[in-house]
Amino acid sequence: MKQNIIMIIILVALFFFGLLIYDFSDNLDNSVINHEWYALDNEQMTVLSFEDNKFAYYLKENNEKITDYQNCSDFKYNRSINVIKLKCDVKVNKLYVSEINEDELILTIEGKEKIFYASEQLVAEAEFRKENNLTKKEFADLMNIDLSIFTMSNVSEITKLYKNKETKLIAFVSENNTIQNALNLKALDNFANNSTKPLLVINYQKIEKSELSNLVKYNNKLPKKVENFKEDKISLYLVGNKKFELFKDIEVNNYNDLNSYNEIAKNI
Known part of the structure; x- marks a missing residue:
């Protein structure tokens, strides 16, 4: 009798389980x-x-x-x-x-x-992580764009530097939240940490139209408008002693290329 009850319970359980499945x-x-x-x-x-x-x-x-x-x-x-x-x-x-x-x-x-x-x-982020063998945390760290890690400057300081005998490197950057920009900024950070020449950074997104016009006087190849700065690269300029010359463009294609800018900085 007891076995019959157990069998009935099992059959009922299977019945309801079957209902759930189907x-x-x-x-x-x-x-x-x-x-x-x-x-x-x-x-x-x-x-x-x-x-x-x-x-x-x-x-x-x-x-x-x-x-x-x-x-x-x-x-x-x-x-x-x-x-x-x-x-x-x-x-x-x-x-x-x-x-x-x-x-x-x-x-x-x-x-x-x-x-x-x-x-x-x-999708693009996932493909990038896969191609560069990055964990989600490593990718998140890369995309944590923080310009405060650099020595920030402004147009007024650059104008004074242009007239000074000392020369420094000036990088025009943005806070655009893209993989390309994050790679470029990481490379710039590596460059700054290994450079024998001081590096100043200016956020071109905060430059006023009149300020940019003043800089163009020193180098007429600079973008005439803020929106004309290239978003896929960072331009480095050598400024000082009445010179305002393009030194190098930083444009990183993949994560493994970041360390190459360490050596470039050492050989200025």
Whole structure:
């Protein structure tokens, strides 16, 4: 009798467990359906969307649907097992949700993990970390742009320096929050720490139009407008003794090139 009761309990448990497994009537989280998700596939940007409870997976460049999912639009979701089931005739119609957070949607498709990101910028950052073998913390440290680590200057000081017999290096920088700018600033920091010549830094984004006009008098190759400064590089000028000459442009292509500016600084 006791064994029969145990068997009944087991069967009931299995019944309800089966209901959970096959119940695809849940709603996807708003954090998933409220925006598009991006990932690189064979160097092409792809977009995954569940907006308005409709599934779409396509190439961003031309909105062309990914071949295997051309006929897929409806889907169901089971929250208990974290599975999205596509209602279409495809070989693999189940997407297993491994993780959802503010920045990433991680799915397992055909046994392979695929990470989608909440923006194209996050895709670029992930690719950069992968190519340069950086952890998320190392990348965060790189992107922590802080100009206060440099000896900051202004147009008035540069004007005085131009008329002085002493020469110093002047770097025109910005606080643009881009990977390229972060790399350039890191290289500039390495350069400053190894340079035998004093280095001053000026944030060109804070230069007034009239101030820039005064500097152009000393070097007519300087940008005539603040918005004309190149955002993808840092220009170093040798200033002093009535000279205002371009010394070098800092433009770093990858993380491993940063240390090369140590040697350049030592050989001024």
